[in-house]
Amino acid sequence: MYYSAMEKLGIEKREILVDRVGDARDAQSEAQETFRSSLARFQSVVDTPDTALQDKYDTIRTAYEDSEDAAEAVRDRIDAVEDVSEALFEEWEDELDLYESASLRRSSERQLAETRDQYDSLIARMHRAEAKMAPVLEAFEDQVLFLKHNLNAQAIGALEQELSQIRSDVDKLIREMEDSIAESEAFIERFQSAQ
Template sequence: MKQIRRLPYRSMVALSLVVLALTGCSTVYYNTMEKLGFEKREILVDRVGDARDAQSEAQETFRSSLERFQSMVNTPDSELKARYDELSSAYEESVDAADEVSDSINGVEDVSEALFSEWEDELERYESASLRQSSEQQLNETRGQYEKLIKRMHQTENRMAPVLQAFEDQVLYLKHNLNAQAIGALEGELSRIRDDVDTLIRNMEASIAESEAFIDRFRDQ
């Protein structure tokens, strides 16, 4: 079996930026990359890996943000301003992490669409019926695995929205209410936020595992 080689992340990013700057078009980009020796399937594996890494990093960011929000409960009034600034930063970091996850998912969808379209077109070029049938079966199996993966990724993506909204609500409320009474009012919300974060992290873990399985299957083909 041919092994799919994992593209070095920094090299891939640098090369991608150069090609995109010159073209601004996905089709031209993939054609250019193919001429450079990088097939769409390699790019797909690489981007699934990027999505996995983005979700893993987002897990840690959301965990850390939740801990910082929880620590606000016992903060003395004299330290509330400094702690508010910290929470505001935690929220912004969570937004950035969520954006990174969404961008990586978009990248996976873009290259997968190009790959499956190319694969389908190439089925018509076979002279051998048995080889065409075998390739079509492999296409259907791969598409099925991909659809399961991308569904899981979008479930994770959708779970981030309510957590971000809850974080933002707390930051907005505290912005103009930096006192013990305000902290007490928000304390009751923390239980719901903890549940949302726990659910989000479980979804991320499942999505990361699905990504790993997809990468392994593709490399074994």
């Protein structure tokens, strides 16, 4: 119903798809920066043991909440991309039966298959990046809970042991998001140049 209303306004599904892929790319970029910032805040807490413990807890908790919000934004954007792509591909398939020209129909089918392959690769990459967020969020949440229940200098010392693993997880996540962002940009460029 939404897509029909948009088409009446002159906005095609392909335009909505390109916009939503762009939005997903932007959400991943924002999440990437949030995770980098959160890691830096976490690092600063571990590296400065003479800071007030409550301040350290607040810093880590805020970093975790920001990361959680960024991850949710990425999930929402991916869902929006999947929603519009499903409608676009369904419409495209239905309209193949409307062709009178067999050669134009075959050309459109081939283009549909190529676009679907590109999209499948793109959405798989987005989901891989999304999946890498959960372990990082879980590690952050563990540290927040540990500090919350053990606000003492010993807790800060114990966090230092976890820092290298969290840093490694965040680095992997950021690389995966960079790949997904690049693939999103390539998809948008290919889709726009085909018009």
